Amino acid sequence: MPRAVPREAAPRGGFHVLRHTYASVMLEAGESVVTLARWLGHSSPAVTLGYYAHFMPEAGSKGRTVMDGLLGRRGRPGGG
Known part of the structure; x- marks a missing residue:
């Protein structure tokens, strides 16, 4: 059975920070919200x-x- 990594040894935020960064970069790049929701596994x-x-x-x-x-x-x- 694999040993659990002590909390203090894990990077702060870890996976959540990477996921949030990925999502924000994709939206800033113009990716579809519908597509991103599907990739992230959101319900909608x-x-x-x-x-x-x-x-x-x-x-x-x-x-x-x-x-x-x-x-x-x-x-x-002024667009007019």
């Missing part, structure tokens, strides 16, 4: 958003850019 994307939404500061900007282009607002200051 809402759970993932509850933990990591603050890592998505540009959420919505892709859609706004597409709509601005569609409406001919490209290159105009």
Whole structure:
């Protein structure tokens, strides 16, 4: 039977820090919340958003850019 690693010998945060870092980097890179939720084993994307939404500061900007282009607002200051 393997010996348990004493708590003081384990890195602080350990696996949880790696998991949190992975999730935040993936969202900042634009990965889908639905996909990330599946990879992390969350019961729904809402759970993932509850933990990591603050890592998505540009959420919505892709859609706004597409709509601005569609409406001919490209290159105009203030988008209008």
